[in-house]
Amino acid sequence: MTYLVYDGSWNGLMTAVFEYYEYKLCDVSILAEKSFQPSLLGNEKTVITDINKASRVLASLSKKLSSNGFGKLFPVFLSEQHGIEDQLLNFIKLVFSSDKSPEQAYGNTCVLTIDKVAKMVHREKHRMEAFIRFQQLADGLYYAHISPDFNVLPLIAKHFKNRYADQQWLIYDLKRKYGIYYDLSDVQEVTLDISESPTEGSIFHEDEVLYQTLWKDYFQSVNIKPRKNSKLHIRHVPKRYWKYLTEKLPA
Amino acid sequence: MSERIREKLQILADAAKYDVSCASSGSTRKNHNKGLGDTGNGICHTYTEDGRCVSLLKILLTNFCIYDCAYCVTRKSNDIKRAAFTVQEVVDLTINFYRRNYIEGLFLSSGIFKDADYTMERLVQVAKKLRTEHKFNGYIHLKSIPGASNEIMHEAGLYADRLSVNIEIPTENGLKLLAPEKNRKDMIMPMNYLKDEIIRLNDEKKSLKKTPLFAPAGQSTQMIIGAGAETDKDIMYTSAAFYRNFNLKRVYYSGYVPISNDKRLPALGSQVPTVRENRLYQTDWLMRFYGFKVFELLNDKNPHLDLDIDPKLGWALRNLSVFPIDINKADLQLILRVPGIGVQSAQKIVAARKFQKLNWEQLKKIGIAISRAKYFIVCSSRDFERRDLSETKIKQFILAESKSKYLKSSSQQISLF
Incomplete structure (x- = not known):
């Protein structure tokens, strides 16, 4: 298991995704600095946020996904849920390995999770607009x-x-x-x-x-x-x- | 000063609360002038303790009224405190509530003083002042006063997002009984004029570059439920006709809250028919979003909706020959007719099955109510309801499993007989 430790920012997370492909890693988990505890069980690799890498990932995602599907990713990140980085990585892997956008394959757990978390965050956004x-x-x-x-x-x-x-x-x-x-x-x-x-x-x-x-x-x-x-x-x-x-x- | 305005607000908000319309959606008014406010999909800023949404500052301009409609708390013969706002007071309240993010805008109604035009003119003045002097782009809902002239209704359409006339009593006979001074024709007149204007200006939009916004959120109306002897069929046929003939955006149904000792009406202290009201809203939704025709849900054989089950389940039980349908093949229109499947789930099913055939587990995760749907569908599984169950049996099973919020109250109602 390789731990990709990033700075907790959106661009940092997207840099980590880039490096997952760049270094042809497998079996990884992405964690923010503040929630990472060094352990003996895996390798640790620090990700240094790189805007260029991040925007390349985002650009290809926005090409593959509909604007609606693409628009869910950032809110999902803002949910700050434990392990959400790995959920996003799984989804992004699925996107890049599919011919057509899998964003509506609701029979797939990974797609449904992203959809549900996005909805949760959207509901909270809407509540704040109201309350x-x-x-x-x-x-x-x-x-x-x-x-x-x-x-x-x-x-x-x-x-x-x-x-x-x-x-x-x-x-x-x-x-x-x-x-x-x-x-x-x-x-x-x-x-x-x-x-x-x-x-x-x-x-x-x-x-x-x-x-x-x-x-x-x-x-x-x-x-x-x-x-x-x-x-x-x-x-x-x-x-x-x-x-x-x-x-x-x-x- | 502040005590006086507090008292007025209490009186005139209290008098407006029986109007249930709360929508602040459907308008396209945007903040282009760096003014105050913007409209969108509508926001419920809070909810009253009875669970209704509060989206707009909903008040009467005045509760002085020349009419004596039996069902109305503001009727002339009712001995209550009367008050009237000035135009400026309403404007100040609206702006200051809006700036604090309490509301989406203003809902302004009024008792009828002097005559229809005089009253309507005052309502329009408030809207005009908000739009022109305060660059207010929030939502404005004005009442169309029955009998108001076309010229004034035109001006109202220029400043308001939505307009509404409440027909209140679902049948003309009922109206004659409870509000003999009023007639359906006067109510329909402004509604008809606005409908034609909206259509005309929309057509103009196609040829002219810039046309003014005209009642962009359309019109709505409201009916009181349970004040007279109307059947659910009477109510929903009237509703369907109004949707059809006047392009209404919404019809609201308001369970009658007893407010008077009048012998023509349910006595003080009788229960508000909230379950019936809910069933009518469900029927309304089935007509507008699920492709049902009103006669499929209500007809001479079934003039009333079931109180213990929702109207979609009722329809499905009467039409068992349509089912079971195959979730992985059936048209969206048919999936929408399955009890336990809503519009969003139906759309998700149709999108998701392009990728893989769906089984029970996936359907459950997508969000359909399997406990109800399982009697009406098959999916990618060898496990499905094989027994040839009768209408009554299915209903029994579903009710036994249901944790419906209405079950308790409706079974109490049934045990009375």
């Missing part, structure tokens, strides 16, 4: 923090950029300790030194409390009591997200 709640700060910036199950910030940037083109905003991932910031022209990745949400009233815009109150009122008013269905409610809005939802916070 993010901005708070307006005194200087006008709209701020929100989240801790999504998967690393979806790279996937939601475009949605929020299109939607809030005329307001400055910052979405911060507390779990992964980085955020995305929009300055009215571009979205950039930022890291800040915040561990907790800003809580002091003074840092908020003067209207912020009023609109939060109105939103909470609204949420209560639209409920139809004779139709109460807590099970359905929780299925749609799982409890782990409540801490970020204005309407779910105590009045």
Whole structure:
């Protein structure tokens, strides 16, 4: 068994895939630095991220796959699931060894796994597009923090950029300790030194409390009591997200 | 100031909540002007404790109303608090909720004050102000007020993404009984005008480079279920006719929530018919996405849907001669008719079988409900249902295995008799 140890980046992973073919390796496992523990049982080979190699892999994948099929690979990587690198490698091997794209061969476990993980990540992306709640700060910036199950910030940037083109905003991932910031022209990745949400009233815009109150009122008013269905409610809005939802916070 | 606006919002949101439409999808409005907002496939930003999606700020402009429809909480004779928003108040609420990512846009309805045109004009003013003064590209759903003139409806179409008139009562006789001041013709008038305008402007699009967006998300309507004596057949035939004649995007079904002591209606405290409502939605889906014709599901012999099984299973049991079908050969249209197989699974099956024949294990992984489908299909396996089972037997087996969320409540309902 050869362990290909990469730096944890997408381009790093694609470099590892390139080197799998370049050095005609077999029986490999790809691991990110942070999850690799040296063992006596196999060889370790460090992969140095090389943009050229990575883009060659991506270019040939995009030729082989439909845009829909190709578009699933990066989200699958962002799932950060244990062993996802090997799943991706298996799928890529299958793609390169098939005449026509195997992306719809759902009878094949490896294809179905990629499809399922992609769907899982997509669902979380969509949840963040729904559940993010901005708070307006005194200087006008709209701020929100989240801790999504998967690393979806790279996937939601475009949605929020299109939607809030005329307001400055910052979405911060507390779990992964980085955020995305929009300055009215571009979205950039930022890291800040915040561990907790800003809580002091003074840092908020003067209207912020009023609109939060109105939103909470609204949420209560639209409920139809004779139709109460807590099970359905929780299925749609799982409890782990409540801490970020204005309407779910105590009045 | 803030106390007054809080009270208004509580009154006018409460009054709008019986309108079940929540869609924010189907529009093509994009943020081209570096303004605020963008529309897409629709997002449910939260869900109420009754499990319904909250996508839009859904409010009435006012709950003052000159009509006295028995089923409506805002009826003139009802002794409730009345309030009215100003145009600016609605605009401010919409913009500020939208900027905080609470909503996809605005759903604005209204009680009818003075007359139809006057009311419709106010609704249009809100939409116009949002679009022109605030460069708002979020979703706007406006009510078409029955009897409003074509000129005003035209303007509404220019600013709104979707428009809707609720026909509320599925039959004209029911309407006469519960809302004698209203008539179906007035409701249909704006719907008809908008349909023709949408078609006309779509045709123009083919010859002209730039045509304005006109109600890009089309029209919808709503019917109240269980307020009158209509059968499921009455309801779904009306629904099918509206889909056909007015190109509607959606028909919503709203189980009647008792709000009055009126003798013509179910008494206060009676149960909301949520299971029946669900079966009607399933029928609606079968018509729109599964290629079923309404008369296959409901007809003079079967004027009501089964409450204990879904309408697709009901159809399959009445048509056992069609089955079993071979998953590895049958047309997509036929696979869609198998109980336990949804649209996505059906499409996956048809794509996947080009690579290899599918067996039970693979079908299960693809996501079909084997417990129901197994009576109706064969696949690449020598293992399949060989017994010649009757309709009742299959139904029994499926119900015994089913963990349906409705089973408990429907068996309670049955044991009453």
